[in-house]
Amino acid sequence: xxxxxxxxxxxxxxxxxxxxxxxxxxxxxxxxxxxxxxxxxxxxxxxxxxxxxxxxxxxxxxxxxxxxxxxxxxxxxxxxxxxxxxxxxxxxxxxxxxxxxxxxxxxxxxxxxxxxxxxxxxxxxxxxxxxxxxxxxxxxxxxxxxxxxxxxxxxxxxxxxxxxxxxxxxxxxxxxxxxxxxxxxxxxxxxxxxxxxxxxxxxxx
Amino acid sequence: xxxxxxxxxxxxxxxxxxxxxxxxxxxxxxxxxxxxxxxxxxxxxxxxxxxxxxxxxxxxxxxxxxxxxxxxx
Numbered sequence: 001x002x003x004x005x006x007x008x009x010x011x012x013x014x015x016x017x018x019x020x021x022x023x024x025x026x027x028x029x030x031x032x033x034x035x036x037x038x039x040x041x042x043x044x045x046x047x048x049x050x051x052x053x054x055x056x057x058x059x060x061x062x063x064x065x066x067x068x069x070x071x072x073x074x075x076x077x078x079x080x081x082x083x084x085x086x087x088x089x090x091x092x093x094x095x096x097x098x099x100x101x102x103x104x105x106x107x108x109x110x111x112x113x114x115x116x117x118x119x120x121x122x123x124x125x126x127x128x129x130x131x132x133x134x135x136x137x138x139x140x141x142x143x144x145x146x147x148x149x150x151x152x153x154x155x156x157x158x159x160x161x162x163x164x165x166x167x168x169x170x171x172x173x174x175x176x177x178x179x180x181x182x183x184x185x186x187x188x189x190x191x192x193x194x195x196x197x198x199x200x201x202x203x204x205x
Numbered sequence: 206x207x208x209x210x211x212x213x214x215x216x217x218x219x220x221x222x223x224x225x226x227x228x229x230x231x232x233x234x235x236x237x238x239x240x241x242x243x244x245x246x247x248x249x250x251x252x253x254x255x256x257x258x259x260x261x262x263x264x265x266x267x268x269x270x271x272x273x274x275x276x277x278x
Contacts, residue, residue, distance in 0.1 A: 145247040
């Protein structure tokens with residue numbers, strides 16, 4: 001198996017926010033925290049595009065590099081997760097992330113930042129799979145249930161694809177060939193490295 | 206007589222100045238997803254603990270759920 005990846009097909013996204021709602025509902029994400037959101041590029045200009053953005057589970061994740069308490073880890077499937085028991089809520093990951101994925105609940109008094117929260121690719125966290133502790137800290141572990149991320153499975157136009165990188169890339173490639181346009185995969189160069197992004201290509205991401 | 210007493214008091218007073226080790230423990234590791242949850246409401250068609258069947262389940266689910274060209278045509 002390759003590694004897990006997200007693709008947002010901007011040709012298909014209709015900015016319905018179904019992915020955002022699915023994520024919020026699935027994981028009971030608190031008010032003010034958005035693990036996923038829809039961003040509109042060139043709003044109001046002919047040719048505007050919308051894309052659904054969350055943690056891209058980068059190959060060389062900057063959040064992992066800057067975390068002072070080393071709370072991040074990567075699963076065998078390439079999903080970047082973190083340990084909330086270790087996180088100190090410093091916010092360094094938030095500055096480092098090119099996608100604005102890390103979120104901080106206003107859980108404490110006087111506006112103190114809580115522990116960082118982000119998309120888990122519906123893979124839970126470092127607690128027993130499917131346990132109550134895992135759900136309360138990280139949300140549901142759909143991967144361990146043999147399912148895929150709720151955002152992609154709920155996407156009405158199938159603009160958002162999630163799963164094995166090779167499989168979702170094949171699905172998009174087939175679409176591009178059929179429609180003859182829209183080959184741009186937003187965020188892949190930044191997240192997984194490419195020659196275009198000025199990073200060494202060739203290595204299997 | 207007073208000297209050992211002062212020395213003992215100084216040792217006691219300075220004991221709070223010592224630095225405790227702050228080494229970090231290992232990063233907590235997760236249970237593999239293919240191990241399953243052991244709960245109901247999981248997708249059918251694969252066996253918990255069998256990595257190959259789990260991977261195949263995800264690939265099948267991606268194709269059947271997200272590849273509309275494969276579903277419709």
